[in-house]
Every structure is written in structure tokens, then in C-alpha cells.
Amino acid sequence: MSQERLEALRQALAEQQVQGFLTPRCDEYQNEYVPGSDERLAWLTGFTGSAGLAATAGERSALFVDGRYTLQAAQQIGSQPIEQQSLTPVDITNWLCEALREGDTLGYDPRLHTEPGLAPLKKRFDECGIHLRALDANPIDSIWKDRPATPSGAARPHPLAFTGEESTSKRQRIAEMLAAKKQDALWLANPEVCAWLFNIRGSDIPHLPVALSMGFLYRDGSATLYLAESATSDALRQHLGRDVEIVSDKASLFVAAERQHVQKVWADPLLTNCWTLHELRNREMQILLERDPITVAKARKNTVELEGSRAAHIRDGAALCEFLAELPGAVGSENFGELEAVDLLRSKREQREGFTDDSFDSISGYRGNGAIVHYRVTQESSLPMHAEGIYLIDSGGQYPDGTTDVTRTVALGDFPEQAKGQFTRVLKGHIALATLRFPKGTCGEQIDAFARKSLWDVGLDYAHGTGHGVGSFLSVHEGPQRIGKATTNVALEPGMIVSNEPGFYLTGEYGIRIENLIFITESQNYPGFLEFDALTLVPIERQLIDPALLSDSELGWLNDYHKKVQETLSPLVNEQTRAWLVAATAPLARA
The missing domain is CATH 3.40.350.10 (Creatinase/prolidase N-terminal domain)
Structure with missing residues (x-):
């Protein structure tokens, strides 16, 4: 083809x-x-x-x-x-x-x-x-003769109970930054920026709850917003207020900016496409090419957003635990494979309050497929699963109060002995990052090695980043913060959510990854320092851990984490899962 x-x-x-x-x-x-x-x-x-x-x-x-x-x-x-x-x-x-x-x-x-x-x-x-x-x-x-039509679903208000700040307040806050930079307007380059600024959400993109949109924010806090005509409604117009003009034609955005006498435009060069810059220059507008201030503001979650994320992770953790508790009984039955596991997990999430969609296509990898870092199972590739070997499930959910992303590696039965040491070293890296205390101003690239050191000690590594930012009922991959080898020059700040996901992959055999979402908080005991706090609550596979490789403090972290998981989730799950939780979170000790 x-x-x-x-x-x-x-x-x-x-x-x-x-x-x-x-x-x-x-x-x-x-x-x-x-x-x-x-x-x-x-x-x-x-x-x-x-x-x-x-x-x-x-x-x-x-x-x-x-x-x-x-x-x-x-x-x-x-x-x-x-x-x-x-x-x-x-x-x-x-x-x-x-x-x-x-x-x-x-x-x-x-x-x-x-x-x-x-x-x-x-x-x-x-x-x-x-x-x-x-x-x-x-x-x-x-x-492309059968190319699908561009989606144009309804944009809907996202309530203050989830955002923690009115759109008018956000617009004024960003407009003050425009004034400080002596700019007339900020180019709103993509739907995520618009979703945050205007407190709106939609369903135009799979796994990303946004409406296709772009626009201008002016230095007086008013704005022009592009949305397809079918995306608008009286409720949306009332939510946005009279200071936000809605246009249904992209060319009208630039006409509106000229009507506002815009001469200087702030545009993020990494988000703004070449066509848009050409349109601005054709109108003789001066362009300030700097990172969009909304990107950082969006990344720093407020108290309401963080509490919402905690709540979403608890419900999501309960769903994942019910899936993990039922998995051993499903494995080995006729016609149960990687694809059926995805369906089972989805059914568990759908039973939880507020679930609207997966936050990405679940990575459901058994044996060698688990070694494909971003494997996407299909009807053709789905392997039947049996009561042996290693299974990796990386998945997440979209809820109005938060976005989740969690990876667990599961022993379904007998597995290669070497995997135990490799898994434990991945866990050591995970704990090293989870317990890290670091000074304000530290960037993700400066702490990445803590997650890799235990693997590096025996000549192993992984070919992906250690952590990415996550949105609040927005993208599961949100910048500008990240943890990885690549230089970002972006300081980690309180309120930012990042993933903690070291891994190891043996091509053709199995994949190992342990991923929690964590958020950055100020240290209570060490002024000027920051720490991480866990959002994800799901047991870590005990069968794959070699306690002899863990220090006393690492064992203590694991047992404390599992105690919190068991106490928090037990009231929210069915009887079978409660029994499974007791075993899955039992204290681990050296032999």
C-alpha cells in the first residue's frame, strides 16, 4: 500500500x-x-x-x-x-x-x-x-481520497471547581506579562493554551480533551478566539463573556488583531507554525519570539488542581488494582491476550466517577512486545497471555479533576531469574528520584542520573526520558518541564507534575518500567529546597524484587508506600481486590 x-x-x-x-x-x-x-x-x-x-x-x-x-x-x-x-x-x-x-x-x-x-x-x-x-x-x-473530516465538536466550559481560577483572572495575569514586555498581543498557538486560558475543554482530539482553537490575547485582557461554528453555544458565549470575541474563520483572527491596532505580537517559536508567522509579518507586525508565558503558568498547578489530581489518582488507582487483581484469573483463558487486557482495564476505569477517556493508547506488552517502549497493541500484534513471563501495562485516564499515567510490570508466573535484578535496579532508580531533595532552580536534566545510576552500575540504561510533565485534564505529555538527558534549561517549580519512570528493555524478551506521577513541593524542613510527593497509588510487583539489592531506606520507602496504597484504596475496591491488595502490599524484608 x-x-x-x-x-x-x-x-x-x-x-x-x-x-x-x-x-x-x-x-x-x-x-x-x-x-x-x-x-x-x-x-x-x-x-x-x-x-x-x-x-x-x-x-x-x-x-x-x-x-x-x-x-x-x-x-x-x-x-x-x-x-x-x-x-x-x-x-x-x-x-x-x-x-x-x-x-x-x-x-x-x-x-x-x-x-x-x-x-x-x-x-x-x-x-x-x-x-x-x-x-x-x-x-x-x-x-488521500478517504481522508477524514477535521473534527469540530462542542467546546464546553470547564468549571471553577476543577480549574481553581476564573478565566478573567488568568487573562489579566497573562496580560500584565504582555504589558511588562511592551507587547500588544500574545498569539495563542494551540488548543491546550486556549483550554487553560479560557477554562474550556472539548473532544476534538483522541485522549486530549480540547476543542481545536487558536487566538489572540490582548494587553487589556480581552481576546479573540477561533472555534469552529459548530463548537460554539450560548452557554459557551456566556461563560467566555463579552471580552472574548469568537470567530469561525482563521483569517478573521488577523483582521481582529489589526482592528485592535496590534503592532507587537508575542509568539512562542516552538508552538507557532511557519504559516502563522508569515501571516503576521505580512501585516508588518513585529514578533517577539519567546516561550509562551501560559506554558509555564499552566504547568504550575494550583491547590485546587493538585487536590483534584490526588482525587483522580485515587479513583484511577482503585480501577487499576481491580484490573491487576483479576488479571491472573483471566490469563491463560481462551482468547485472552494483550488487546483483551486493554479492554478489561478500560472497563474498570469506566466504572469510576468522571472517567471520560484514556489519556493515551494503553501500552499492553507481553513478553517481547513489552520491550517495545511505545508499543501499541493491534488485533494483528496481540499476543495471547499465559501464566508465565513478564507483562508491562502503561496506561492512564482522563478525569475532569486530573490526568493519570501509570506503568506497572507484572510477573504472570515463572520468569527469567535475571529479570529480578534488573527490575530491582529500576526500582532503586525510581526510589532515588522519589526521595530526592534538590535546591530551587534545578532543572530536570540535572537530576536524571539519579534514576539511572543503579542501572549504570551494571552497564545498563534505557533509551527514553525519565519524566515528562502532565496536565490537569489536559495532555498527558505537557511541557516545559521534563526529566531526561536532553538539556531543557527549565527549572522544576512547586506545583509541577512530572512522571518518574525509569525502565529496562531486553529486546525480544520483556520490558520493565515503574512509573508514578509525582508533584513538586517546597521542603518543610530545608528552606530553598524542593521535594517530590507521590500522586499514583498502585502496588509495585513484589515477586520481581530482590530485597538483598535494596538498602534499609529503600525497603522502608517501599513498605511505607505500600501501606499508604493499601489503606487508601481498600475501601474503594471490591472484595476480591481487597484480598489481593493485602498480599500485594505486604511488608517486604530480607530473607
Whole structure:
């Protein structure tokens, strides 16, 4: 199928007189999760991961993915004529400079790229004599005959009981930052920014409860907001108030800004696509390219949001425990595999108050599939599960009061003895981060090694970040904070929620990951220092732990954590799960 689609794409490119084209996995809002209408990368290549880029140049095509998706991409490409490469600026530019000739032109859709994202390519192309051209229309859209329509569901008010702050207050707070920067307007580049600022939610994107939107916030606190006409209602207009103008045509946004005499615009270069910057410059508006202040404000959860997240995690933990308690009885029965496990877990979450959706496609990996870091089970790939081996389940839920994300690794029966030591070292890294105290101003990259040291001690590592930010009934992957090897220069601040998820993966055999969500709080005993507090409450697999590898303090942390899990969740689960909880959280001691 991809061979035919690649040939059709080459023909469409020839008609536009370009020799190559870039197909990123994103939409015009730079969302991680995208509507079906923007799944161009999956349509072209078959790759369904949440990050990647395809390049077509002459007779060659390549798919670029990061370490999370190396195995998945190889499986999904199969025998198709698509090369697999690493998703780095150097590898992308090197491949394109080899595949294209001097004088050739590479086309791109300006709505799907940012200027910083294209900068390394442009610099190298200037050296190689290759041209880069923004195309008026995406050529894939003309050959994708059954492309889904762009969604335009209703936008709905998100109550103060969940947000903890009125939209008018948020708008005034951000408008004061605009005034301090001497800017007339802030470009609201994507639905998450709009969802937070206006206290609205929607259902246009799978797993991300937002309505497709963008807009301008002006320095007096008023705003212009783009929403599809079908997304608006009288209730929404009343919620937004008279200071927020709603337009149903994106071009009207820029007309409204001109009507407001906007001359200086603050735009986040990492969120704002090239097409938008071109529109602003065409109107002779001066652009301040700096990180959107809403991104950081959104990341610092207020008291109401944190309490809501605690409550959501308790309900979610109860659902996951009921799933884990029933799993041993389900495993080995006829027609029970990875896909059925996902369905069982979903059914447990659906019984919990407020559940609206999974926060991402569950990663349900048995044996070797668990070693594929971001494995997405399908009807074709689903393995039957038996009472032996190791199973990894990474999942989460969306609730009006919080977003969850938790990974547990489960021993279903006999497992390789070496896995015990590896699991315990992952646990040691998890505990090291969970118990860390660090000075204010510390960035995620400065503490990443604490989670990896125990693995490094025996020559092991994992090819993904240790922690990502999480939203409040928003994206399960929220910036700007993260914990990983890559430099962020973003200080971890009180109120930020991050994941704590070290892991280890033995290709073809099993995957190990232990993930809790934690939030940052000020130390009560050490002024100027910060600490982590756990949100996730789910037992950690005792059968895979070697107590001899744990220190007294690590054993103490584990037993205290399990005691809290048992005491908190027991009143919320069925009788079978209460009995399971007692065993799953029993104190662990050295032999």
C-alpha cells in the first residue's frame, strides 16, 4: 500500500515542481496527539507512533524515529521501500543532502513546521545548494481520497471547581506579562493554551480533551478566539463573556488583531507554525519570539488542581488494582491476550466517577512486545497471555479533576531469574528520584542520573526520558518541564507534575518500567529546597524484587508506600481486590 502512496506522492510533487517533501507527525497546532484528518504520517508509511518524520526525496523515502519507536517502526515498515533512520536534525539533514541534488527543491507544508524546527535544515541546504519551499497546499491531502473530516465538536466550559481560577483572572495575569514586555498581543498557538486560558475543554482530539482553537490575547485582557461554528453555544458565549470575541474563520483572527491596532505580537517559536508567522509579518507586525508565558503558568498547578489530581489518582488507582487483581484469573483463558487486557482495564476505569477517556493508547506488552517502549497493541500484534513471563501495562485516564499515567510490570508466573535484578535496579532508580531533595532552580536534566545510576552500575540504561510533565485534564505529555538527558534549561517549580519512570528493555524478551506521577513541593524542613510527593497509588510487583539489592531506606520507602496504597484504596475496591491488595502490599524484608 505504501509503495502506491509513495508513487502517488512523487507524482503530486512533480506537478508542483519539487523533488522532495517532508511529512511530520503533527498538525497545524503542533499537537502530539492529532485528529484522524492529520494522521498523514501513518497514512503514508503505516507508522503509528506519536513522534516521527517521513522524507521523500527523488526515488528514496525514509522514516525518522527516536529510540522509543525503533522496534515499532521496523515492524510497521516491514518490507516496504522505506529506510529507517534516527530522528535527529543531523541525521535528517545528512540523509536529505545525500538523496537530493544541488538545485533540487524540498517542499514542506508551512502549517506543520516551526521555524526552529526547519533552521538546521535551511542552514545545511544553503551550503549544499538545495532549496526549501513552502507549499500552498499539502500534496498528501490531494491523494488521500478517504481522508477524514477535521473534527469540530462542542467546546464546553470547564468549571471553577476543577480549574481553581476564573478565566478573567488568568487573562489579566497573562496580560500584565504582555504589558511588562511592551507587547500588544500574545498569539495563542494551540488548543491546550486556549483550554487553560479560557477554562474550556472539548473532544476534538483522541485522549486530549480540547476543542481545536487558536487566538489572540490582548494587553487589556480581552481576546479573540477561533472555534469552529459548530463548537460554539450560548452557554459557551456566556461563560467566555463579552471580552472574548469568537470567530469561525482563521483569517478573521488577523483582521481582529489589526482592528485592535496590534503592532507587537508575542509568539512562542516552538508552538507557532511557519504559516502563522508569515501571516503576521505580512501585516508588518513585529514578533517577539519567546516561550509562551501560559506554558509555564499552566504547568504550575494550583491547590485546587493538585487536590483534584490526588482525587483522580485515587479513583484511577482503585480501577487499576481491580484490573491487576483479576488479571491472573483471566490469563491463560481462551482468547485472552494483550488487546483483551486493554479492554478489561478500560472497563474498570469506566466504572469510576468522571472517567471520560484514556489519556493515551494503553501500552499492553507481553513478553517481547513489552520491550517495545511505545508499543501499541493491534488485533494483528496481540499476543495471547499465559501464566508465565513478564507483562508491562502503561496506561492512564482522563478525569475532569486530573490526568493519570501509570506503568506497572507484572510477573504472570515463572520468569527469567535475571529479570529480578534488573527490575530491582529500576526500582532503586525510581526510589532515588522519589526521595530526592534538590535546591530551587534545578532543572530536570540535572537530576536524571539519579534514576539511572543503579542501572549504570551494571552497564545498563534505557533509551527514553525519565519524566515528562502532565496536565490537569489536559495532555498527558505537557511541557516545559521534563526529566531526561536532553538539556531543557527549565527549572522544576512547586506545583509541577512530572512522571518518574525509569525502565529496562531486553529486546525480544520483556520490558520493565515503574512509573508514578509525582508533584513538586517546597521542603518543610530545608528552606530553598524542593521535594517530590507521590500522586499514583498502585502496588509495585513484589515477586520481581530482590530485597538483598535494596538498602534499609529503600525497603522502608517501599513498605511505607505500600501501606499508604493499601489503606487508601481498600475501601474503594471490591472484595476480591481487597484480598489481593493485602498480599500485594505486604511488608517486604530480607530473607
